[in-house]
Amino acid sequence: MTATIDVPNSVFEQAIATRRDVHRHPELGFSEHRTSAIVAERLRRLGIDVHEGIAKTGVVGVLRGSLPGRTIMLRADMDALPMPEENDHDYRSAVDGVAHACGHDGHVAILLGAAAVLSERRNDLAGTIAFFFQPAEEGGGGARLMIEEGALERFGVERAYGLHLTSYLPLGITAFRSGPMLASSDEIDVTVQGRGGHASLPHMSVDPILTASSVVVALQHVVSRQTDPVEPAVVSVCSLHAGTTYNVIPSEATLRGTIRTFNEAVRAEMPERIRRVIAGTCEANGATFSLDLKPGFPVTVNDAAQAAYARELIAKLLGEQRVITSPQVMGSEDFSYFAQAVPSCFYFVGSMSSERTAYPNHHGKFDIDEQALLTGIRTTVALALDAPLHAP
Template sequence: MRLETEKYDNRIREIKRDLHRHPEISFREYRTTRVIKQELESLGIELLDLKLDTGAVALLRGKKQGPLIALRADIDALQLKEETGAPDASENPGVMHGCGHDLHTASLLGAAMILSDMREELCANVLFIFQPAEEITAGAQLMLNHGLFEKYKPDMLFGIHNVPELPVGTAGVKLGALMSAKNNFSIKITGVGGHGALPHTTRDPIVCAASVINSVQSIVSRNVDPRDPAVLSVCSIHAGTQDNLIVDELTMTGSIRALSDGVMQTAIERLNDIVRSTAKAYGCGAEVMFNGGPPALVNDESMYRIAKTAAEKVLGPDGVMDIRPSMGSEDFAVFMKHVSGFFYFLGSGSRTRENYPWHSGRFQPDEDYLAIAAQLYAQSVLCSMQKPLSL
């Protein structure tokens, strides 16, 4: 079946390059959705209508009875200026596939090509999920709200994310927590504004905010067990218009990330306490709002065994390694609240040039990733059947 992957390799690369030239941000992936649907229809795979503007779901029916196995890829891009200078660089100014979702989409279409060629041998049905809006961690829940798992609820679900820090041809397969839960927050501090030359007549929210920012750094270092990973970041501050005006109000935003519910709850409580007590000390008012986010992504034991076997069949035992968890977040975890799932980290780093991280304008993963990811998606299906097959 590696020959079958080679048969489709050029087409998978063409799709990736086309998608990379035409990136679209979350919930605006209209052209991307058309490309996906056209490819699936050309393979004779049934499209399912969830009444969504973007994203796609399709069902491949195997010849023989067996489990329903879902494969998922995300399809959206970032608001980011591309600086790679690559021949297939973005033609949409200020928008870039800087996290590799073009790779994910093209490789899942590659898996659809492989598996559609094998449908007479499949003792399973395969649900292909092309999810919009992962970058804002909103697409998974929207698809569920539109009935994704009501008519076709998978027995198992697999997803893959490229990792430029891992060389192409390797995979990270982890049991347990792989990616963190996330909770976004917004803080509003209200004071009394006035002239910058008369600070004694004001209650300055900027000075108060500076103290808040310093104080909340103690949450992870002093309130969380150092053996439990957590991150609290203040990422934006909005206040002020002139150099001689003390403002009435300031807002700042950020996020808390943790691998366990207990740590997340501790961080939320301490953030609330610190913001409110600090604001009171400075004579200001404060409001803290939490916007929620995806839960921690946790690979379970039964799925781990299947995934590791699949990865070793594709890459060999030496190409598969246990890895440390990431403090990034993924709304694939939202799907995993409803079905058993597994999420792979698959190497996309070049062995011959410098590799830049996700969300960099110079992010440029190795295209050899594509065929490997397509094989890994397909092999995950084959290893999940009651009578497993190999590519």
């Protein structure tokens, strides 16, 4: 392929307009009706085959090249977050309590921009490009539902690539990593059952607050004492509720938290360790408990060969100095399900150029430098033109 990818100015301008439009009208997971209608309509206008209603609100566009080659999936997630936007630009969220604070508005704009460039180049295109516009990444498991519905087989996906805009990288920088890149994420709900009573008579009650406090402390020993120190893991208790007033020992306390790992074997050991710690602590205090562990996303593991290939390709495109090795990030991504199914590479695209664009993803003031859309489009187009023939 050529080392340069020209993105016409009209495509870049439309990407900005699309991003702002989607940003202004954010939709939560599996409710991306307006967004997916825009996507479907735009793909259709580009002469791309459109399949709607995949995993409820997902859309898949299929573009067949003129030459034989593999089928490559390019993925964009479409959902927003249930949180208020704190920016005051003129395209800020028009929906109370819903905001595109993770940059998925940009992902939609990037993939539509790439589709526009590629649809003009179908004579140079080998293989088939499947544009996966995915619903419900933020905890909804849209990727898993797409897979369960058979989308990978239906569209014959052989390789998958996806990107995430991030403010932790400067504009123009992309980051790749071989192997585990983002963490697994599982959630726990714990109820500690004691016996309520008068605050002045602790010996006649079983105090769920003290027991729950001991559980919080003891859970920190799961990582520090029971997990191999060279294997990163996090157990965070993020919610602890009990009681109503000054002088009543309540009968129960509830805790919620998250477990993160970079290794499916470590992840698999966590439920039993956590149960044991909670059981022992509750037993020592005369309390009982219930534990509900909700499995979340798996570890996002980039295929080593795909990561090396994509990194080299993008380094040729952007220059060696604009491509770095990504650290492992404790966030999680449901692209992980695609990466479990087919050889894949997920990468980061930097979107930070100032204080305004330096707020972390999921912050109420998260915003991107829109030049990052151009990097996203160029890298996506490069993969689409090259990978059907040359990806390992």
